[in-house]
Amino acid sequence: MMDNDRRRDWAPELPLRTPRLLLREHRMTDLDDLALFHGDERTVRYLPWPVRSRDDTRTALLKKLEQHCAPAEGDWLVLAIEEIATGQVIGEVDLKRGADGQADLGYVVRRDREGLGLASEAVRELLRLATEDLGVTTIDAHIVPGNRASERFAERLGFVRHPEGDVDDTEDPTLAYRRSSA
């Protein structure tokens, strides 16, 4: 069980462990691993990210270095997914701190690590942290129309459609999915 200061600041003791993965803070030495998927047009197609050059990935990584805790509403907790077998960072999981026990979820894995159950292993552990340790009761995922892989993924993890949360009146529409434990 997490102590009160860590719970207040959303500052989990890292790494979190699963059978095949560590969820941990980002490090500058992760740049090569990140550049591989930040620069992959197909991986970022449905993410609110551009296709990044190595330099752009470095800039993005500098921000992620600080996001191992989320003390204030609106902050993102951003954890690297390290594959234990290779020591490589193969993706990331994110949780944006909302109000009243609400959070938004994000996830991405490298293309050659899809279809292995690694993304669900990482997200299940993040969901466990959120609900058991951080007091989160409602988790929302915002999925770009057409991202069927992500819709199926969210449904397998117990998310259900939440049409009230859909965003359809902008240039960047999203479909809302929600998982509630309250």
Ligand SMILES: CC(C)(COP(=O)(O)OP(=O)(O)OC[C@H]1O[C@@H](n2cnc3c(N)ncnc32)[C@H](O)[C@@H]1OP(=O)(O)O)[C@@H](O)C(=O)NCCC(=O)NCCS
């Ligand atoms: C969305 C995304 C994370 C899903 O990744 P994924 O690898 O398909 O997800 P999972 O970890 O659940 O893997 C499930 C697949 O692995 C298979 N699998 C193999 N071993 C498995 C295991 N031990 N446990 C679970 N599933 C396993 C499953 O059968 C399933 O295959 P299927 O899709 O052919 O049915 C991935 O496509 C991605 O990163 N996309 C790009 C970024 C993105 O769009 N993010 C979402 C923004 S909203």
